[in-house]
Each structure stands twice: as structure tokens, then as C-alpha cells.
Amino acid sequence: MSFNKQSTSANAAMDRMIFWPAVIVVTVVTITMILFEERAKFIIDATFNWLTRDFGFLYQWFGLAALGLCLWLGFGPYRHVRLGGPAARPEFNRASWIAMFFCSGIGTSLIYWSAIEWTYYYSAPPFWIEPQSQMAAEYAAMYGMFHWGPIGWAIYLLCAFPIGYAYYNRGSSGLRLSSGCEGVIGKARSDGTVGRIIDIMMILGLVGGTGTSLASGTPLLSEAIAFNLGITRTENLDLVVVLIWSAIFVGSVSLGLKRGIKVLSDLNLIAIFALCSLIFVFGPTVFMLSTFTNSMGLMASEFLRMSLYTDTIGKSGFPQDWTIFYWSWWVAYGPYMGIFIARISRGRTFRELTIGVLSGGSLGCALFFTVFGNWGVYLQLEGIFPIIEVISEKGEASAVVGLLTQLPVQWLVMPLFIFLAFVYSATTVDSSAYSIATVASQRSEGREPSLVNRVFWAVSLGLIAVVLMRLGGLAPLKTASVIVGLPLLFIMSLSIVSLLKLLRAENAAEKVLKERPRTEPLV
Ligand code: NM2
Numbered sequence: 001m002s003f004n005k006q007s008t009s010a011n012a013a014m015d016r017m018i019f020w021p022a023v024i025v026v027t028v029v030t031i032t033m034i035l036f037e038e039r040a041k042f043i044i045d046a047t048f049n050w051l052t053r054d055f056g057f058l059y060q061w062f063g064l065a066a067l068g069l070c071l072w073l074g075f076g077p078y079r080h081v082r083l084g085g086p087a088a089r090p091e092f093n094r095a096s097w098i099a100m101f102f103c104s105g106i107g108t109s110l111i112y113w114s115a116i117e118w119t120y121y122y123s124a125p126p127f128w129i130e131p132q133s134q135m136a137a138e139y140a141a142m143y144g145m146f147h148w149g150p151i152g153w154a155i156y157l158l159c160a161f162p163i164g165y166a167y168y169n170r171g172s173s174g175l176r177l178s179s180g181c182e183g184v185i186g187k188a189r190s191d192g193t194v195g196r197i198i199d200i201m202m203i204l205g206l207v208g209g210t211g212t213s214l215a216s217g218t219p220l221l222s223e224a225i226a227f228n229l230g231i232t233r234t235e236n237l238d239l240v241v242v243l244i245w246s247a248i249f250v251g252s253v254s255l256g257l258k259r260g261i262k263v264l265s266d267l268n269l270i271a272i273f274a275l276c277s278l279i280f281v282f283g284p285t286v287f288m289l290s291t292f293t294n295s296m297g298l299m300a301s302e303f304l305r306m307s308l309y310t311d312t313i314g315k316s317g318f319p320q321d322w323t324i325f326y327w328s329w330w331v332a333y334g335p336y337m338g339i340f341i342a343r344i345s346r347g348r349t350f351r352e353l354t355i356g357v358l359s360g361g362s363l364g365c366a367l368f369f370t371v372f373g374n375w376g377v378y379l380q381l382e383g384i385f386p387i388i389e390v391i392s393e394k395g396e397a398s399a400v401v402g403l404l405t406q407l408p409v410q411w412l413v414m415p416l417f418i419f420l421a422f423v424y425s426a427t428t429v430d431s432s433a434y435s436i437a438t439v440a441s442q443r444s445e446g447r448e449p450s451l452v453n454r455v456f457w458a459v460s461l462g463l464i465a466v467v468l469m470r471l472g473g474l475a476p477l478k479t480a481s482v483i484v485g486l487p488l489l490f491i492m493s494l495s496i497v498s499l500l501k502l503l504r505a506e507n508a509a510e511k512v513l514k515e516r517p518r519t520e521p522l523v
Contacts, residue, residue: 183497
């Protein structure tokens, strides 16, 4: 069947040189994992260990450099550069701008990880701290905020500068990672094979990153549904959840309900605040705020040490299992988020981008860790709800659901949570599938990718998550991001070098503050 025939004149035709290689890689990997499950588990473990141990330091320097670069771009000589030229004005107000990048870059997995991440740190702490000690608890309450903090958001933001600048200020042909590299590889190569390879890498990264997200978010949702229906969670229920997500997507694109998803995202934000407020009010409010304060101090004083902690000598595996895994997960999403942030940031200066994304993103995540994480710490330490024991007996997902049962207004909490978990991941699947389909289409601005293209990716993302969950445990879901992240480290670096070249060239011509807006003819 020719997929191209499916696209109507209103849709952008598929770019076969991007679509097919990406499809083949994804299909071969998925089918191999299904067919050789036992062997796959072994290979996954070995790959995870090898990549995080031998290449981990690269991720750590990359993370720190990303933060340094974003700060330099936001506060250095180029801080006044405005995407779209000096006359451009922002399309979205600041609040919805923050809400948009926060919702698209973060999904249900934040609830999952913010609620249980600390338990791993508490039981097996970094820096050879005594497990389950007072020190372990302090580090445990803080470490999650570090992993979901400024370095992560800097990795997200990093690509937005080159991609946005190339597109809005230099007239590149599209919001793509390949266009962001134009300053180094040149326009012809960026539109040719080299550009296609770069874009395929971006697709594979997003597929891996979404795999990690859905494989952590799905069990949580299906556990909550099972709990409310009074049934036990099974693999089939997980499958049903994933299928419904894909169906929502298929429905929304074929019925033209894109607006519907937008409305859902807004409701999503309201539900987040409602749930967090409930926990905040009914939970140990002062403990949460004080522990947050303590964590901020600890994070500030340990920031560099944590950023470059490899534990090569002690070999605890802590930085490899956590920090390096996290940076690779952020990197896997990096180019996609770079494109997304660029798309919504026309009219904003580099400075606004840096301040907005780094502080808005980090504080948003810190809110979850303050509410869900510190609440869990409190319940455990006070002996009210032994979350660590529940995890080892019943698994992570039921521990999070169990945590929620500690709240008084159950009739409100559970539906709110299910709604939230559902929509939060639905919007992740939808926007990822949509972006992949856009990248896998021929460059024709303003035209939608074809229906088959979009649906194919939505279903594949769900399927990959199901396969990762079937393999079981944290290793497969973590490895999905670690593998795809590595090549992206180099491509993202290339895009930054490219930006610096373009900026320097403009600067040399003394035009840096007077870029031509995109609407003017480009020479
Ligand atoms: N990051 C931010 O599932 C999600 O929340 C998406 C996760 C990369 C750790 C991204």
C-alpha cells in the first residue's frame, strides 16, 4: 500500500526518506523485543550499564554546559536578540506560554516519579550516606528536584535557540532540528541527506523518550482505574488504557477535534492545581514547606557535586542509575521540546526564554516534589503509610494509588487523579505523534501531516510502551531513553555551534540587534 496516496491535497505529503527509515528502525526494534523477550532483557541491562558507565561523564558535562550556555545566551551579549526580529511581539501571554511548555514537556510520569523517586534515594542514597538515615531522608527529599530542575530544563531549552533563530530570524525552511544545524552544515545539506539523518535521530529520540514516559505513566493510571473498579490490574487493562489514548488521538485528528485536546490541556492544568491544593491543605503543609526550604539550601550547596558525581571509585551505580538516566531522558525529548518552545516563542527575547523556561519549568516540577514527594516522606517517617514496604510488596503504581487513599475527600480525589493521569499522557502521546509526523512530512509550512502518518505514530508510541511494560521493571523503560539520547548529544551540540556561528556572523555585520523579521524578503 502506498502511504502517500492517503494524503489529501490539504495535507503535507510524507517524506519517504525520513518516514521509512524511522519506521523500519522502530518496527525492527519493537518486534525483536517481543520475539526475544528473555534475551532482550539481558541485552537491555548490558546496554544500560555500558552506556551509562562509559559515556555517563559526557552526559554530565553536557548537562552542566547546557545550563551554562542557556544562562550565557539569556544574560550575555545576545540577551536582547528577539525571535522574529526587534518588532516581533509574543503570540501568547506569559501565563499561557509557561502553561504550554510545561504541559507539553512533562506528563503523568511526573506524578509517578515525584511520589516515589525519593524512596529509592532513601533506601540506597548517594555519597555513601547511611541508608534510611536522617541524612538519607534529607537528600532523598531534594534529589528529585535536582533531576527535574534547571539542568533538565536547560537541556529542553537549548535547541529552542538555534531552531527558533534559524527559522524566525534567518528564514530557514522549517522548525526542525536539521534547520537548527544550518549554520554549520549549510542550507543545501540541511535540506538533503544529512538533514534527514538528523531529523530521523530526533524522531528516534522522541520515540524512546515517550516510551519511557508512557511505560511509567500507564501502570499508574491503570492501577487507579483497577482500584476504583475493585478489580486487579492486568496487562490487558494496561493495553486498554494505551488503546484508548490512541483512539482519542485518532478521533481528535479525524474529527478535527484539535481544539478539544487544547481544552483538555487547560482542564489538565486546573486538575493539577486542584489535586496539589488538596494534598497541600489536607497534608502536612508546614512539613512540606519546611522540607522544600531545606531542599533548596541543600541543592544550592551540592549543585556542582551532584552535577559531576560519577562515583567511579565507589561504584555505587547511583549517578548512572539516576542522574545520567535522567539527563538522557531530557535529551531524548530535547529537540522536540526545542521545536515546541521555538514554535510558541516568536516575539520573545533570549533573556525571556532563559528566565521563563528555567525558572517556570523548575519551579513547576519542584511543586510536585514538594507536594507528592514530601507528603510521602512525611507519611513514611511518621509511620502513617509505609510507602517503601508497599512498593516492595505491590509495586510502585499501587504505592502511589495507596498514597492518594490517605486523603480525606476520596470522592473527589480519585476521579480527579484518573482524569489528570489520563489527559496528561493523552496530550503527551498526541503532541509527540503529531511532531514526529510533521518531521516525517515534506517541508510545506502550515500544512498538516497526513492522517496515516499521524495515526501510525500515535499507535506505535502506545505499542512501544506496552512492550516496555511487558518486559517489566525499571531497566527497559530507562534504557529506551539512554540509547536514543547519545547521538542526540552530538547533534544538539552541533546546533549550538551553528547558532553561535550565525550570531557571530550577524554581530560582525553589526546587525545583531536589528535582525530582519521573517516577513521581509531574505537575501
Ligand atoms: N522528563 C522531563 O513523561 C514525562 O513527564 C515527559 C520527562 C524528560 C524527565 C518528560
